[in-house]
Amino acid sequence: MTNVIETRGLVKRYGDLTAVDHVDIAVPQGTFFGLLGPNGAGKTTTLELIEGIREPDEGEALIFGEKVWPRNRALLPRIGVQLQASAFFERLTVAEQLRCFAELYAVPLTRIDRMIELVGLEDKRTVRTEDLSGGQKQRLSIACSLIHDPEIVFLDEPTAALDPQARRNLWDVLRAINAEGRTVVLTTHYMDEAEILCDQIAIIDRGKILTTDTPRNLITGLGAAYRILLSEGAVSEEEANRLPGVESASLDNGTLALTTHEPSPVLTALAERDALHGLQVTSATLEDVFLTLTGREYRA
Ligand SMILES: Nc1ncnc2c1ncn2[C@@H]1O[C@H](COP(=O)(O)OP(=O)(O)OP(=O)(O)O)[C@@H](O)[C@H]1O
Ligand SMILES: [Mg+2]
The missing domain is CATH 3.30.70 (Alpha-Beta Plaits)
Known part of the structure; x- marks a missing residue:
């Protein structure tokens, strides 16, 4: 299987703090990959290094075998990025928001309806983004990250701050995105979410990857009764x-x-x-x- 993402000895320091400490990750195509760790573990920083948003102090990240830094514009149409704090254009409705992204990426406007349907926001298309609930905003930001039909999508804690029902609804959306053949890289601090959604989980703590495996192998590997x-x-x-x-x-x-x-x-x-x-x-x-x-x- 080809790895669509690989990192080698990735390091990012902030002063004395090593936020990302020699991270090696390999993600095969089509995998639902989870980066699981507590607050401050280095999930967002690792993701940003892979997305080519931040410059590493050491090591390198490759997407489709190409270096992501210095910023590699050829990769941008092929990856979708949802940031931990999503920002929308002000005072626009759901449909208008998606239209902006569609035009930025020069994709057919028919994608707008397709995305609204995928994330289940049909009845909110004319609602302004500031009037959406937290879960609906998360859905819209996922839709925006997918508008250009990327092969890999990066989602940074997409279900944070949602109630249990909204989280489960969003899990269905995330599964559908992966079922379409896309590689999904998700960060989460919810253990149950990682266990249920992911094919592969890397557990990160204090900047270091502690282990990577399928959820089943991680658990059965303990040999616990x-x-x-x-x-x-x-x-x-x-x-x-x-x-x-x-x-x-x-x-x-x-x-x-x-x-x-x-x-x-x-x-x-x-x-x-x-x-x-x-x-x-x-x-x-x-x-x-x-x-x-x-x-x-x-x-x-
Ligand atoms: N721009 C920055 N400047 C200084 N320190 C930073 C910066 N960004 C992150 N850090 C520190 O690096 C460490 C890792 O942060 P990061 O945001 O990657 O963690 P995280 O796993 O995404 O956490 P969370 O679950 O809270 O989102 C933290 O200790 C954080 O305080
Ligand atoms: Mg984070």
Whole structure:
């Protein structure tokens, strides 16, 4: 698979602070790639170095095999950029805003309706941008970044400050953008968002990439046990301890908690005993991955 983005030893310093510390990233074409890290980790700075907006102190970033710095104009039609703080032209409606971008990029005006539809702003096309909700503004800024049909789109915390429902709606939009064959690079400090959306996640902390892998590999790589929780009385503690695959079973405050590395035989045995009442299964999460890598709790 070809890598459409590659960085080699990328470094950016602000005085004594190394905001981006020898970052190596490779993003295959068509990937939904997530840069996950807490506030101040260096996500935006890394993105800006890749987009060719900032000059690195060391290293280089390549898009489609071409250096992005010094600013490479040939790349601009092929990438779409949504900045963390989106700015719109003043006093324009949604449709007018998109028209400005369409004209700047000299793309057919039919793209405007296509973009409005993609991000679900059909009923807001004549509304001025200052009268949009936070989530609608995020959608519009994504639409603006896509107007020229770029092959790669960079989204810097597109779902920040949205309520859970609005975030989920926007996830559908982001999935659709990726399903059209575009490479998507997203930054987020939400673990669940990275886990659900991304094919590949790079976890960044204090300017350094700690690890890069699929969400599944990151989590299963910990080798952590599954916890199976049952209501008291579903099976007795003694019986639970004898079930195939169960490593431990204990009753605590009305909940019977089993630990296992092999959930399938345990769940099968429980089903045979008609003991699935109140069942919950939990596995390790990306938070556990972060804790293991840094020794610190993840505080977004
Ligand atoms: N222009 C700048 N001048 C000085 N320091 C900066 C500048 N931009 C960023 N920094 C610092 O570099 C570090 C990384 O910032 P960056 O914005 O890349 O983090 P981030 O991961 O995007 O954080 P957030 O989740 O809050 O958006 C931070 O400590 C920040 O204070
Ligand atoms: Mg940021």
